[in-house]
Amino acid sequence: MTATAAELAEAYFTSWQDRDFTRLRSLLADDVSFAGPLATIEGADGCIAGLEGMAQVLDKIEVKERLSDGPSVITWFDLHTTVAEPAPTANWMRVEDGLITEIRVAFDPRAILAARG
Numbered sequence: 639m640t641a642t643a644a645e646l647a648e649a650y651f652t653s654w655q656d657r658d659f660t661r662l663r664s665l666l667a668d669d670v671s672f673a674g675p676l677a678t679i680e681g682a683d684g685c686i687a688g689l690e691g692m693a694q695v696l697d698k699i700e701v702k703e704r705l706s707d708g709p710s711v712i713t714w715f716d717l718h719t720t721v722a723e724p725a726p727t728a729n730w731m732r733v734e735d736g737l738i739t740e741i742r743v744a745f746d747p748r749a750i751l752a753a754r755g
Contacts, residue, residue, distance in 0.1 A: 650731070672684075672740075674743030697720050701714070712731075729742070730743075
């Protein structure tokens with residue numbers, strides 16, 4: 639049975655927070671596209687590399703709300719890092735054929751960028 643878009647989103651965030659990048663990679667289409675304030679990436683391997691990099695400062699993901707409409711999911715969460723105050727974040731995903739094909743993220747990156755120098 640194929641997971642719903644909301645279930646895939648939950649698995650994505652759980653895998654990222656747990657640093658289970660093998661499982662996280664299995665949720666992504668090979669040609670997934672990612673766009674956010676810190677990077678624009680094409681392809682699953684690049685996406686995983688970016689998430690691994692962000693995981694170096696990731697403390698926790700505190701999901702506030704998840705809304706799903708067919709193949710689209712928006713997750714609203716506080717991104718807690720070890721280098722900055724929590725960042726309110728919106729993550730939109732599109733799912734096709736049981737895999738995540740698009741990810742768009744919006745948050746204010748200034749505190750994280752300042753901490754990175």
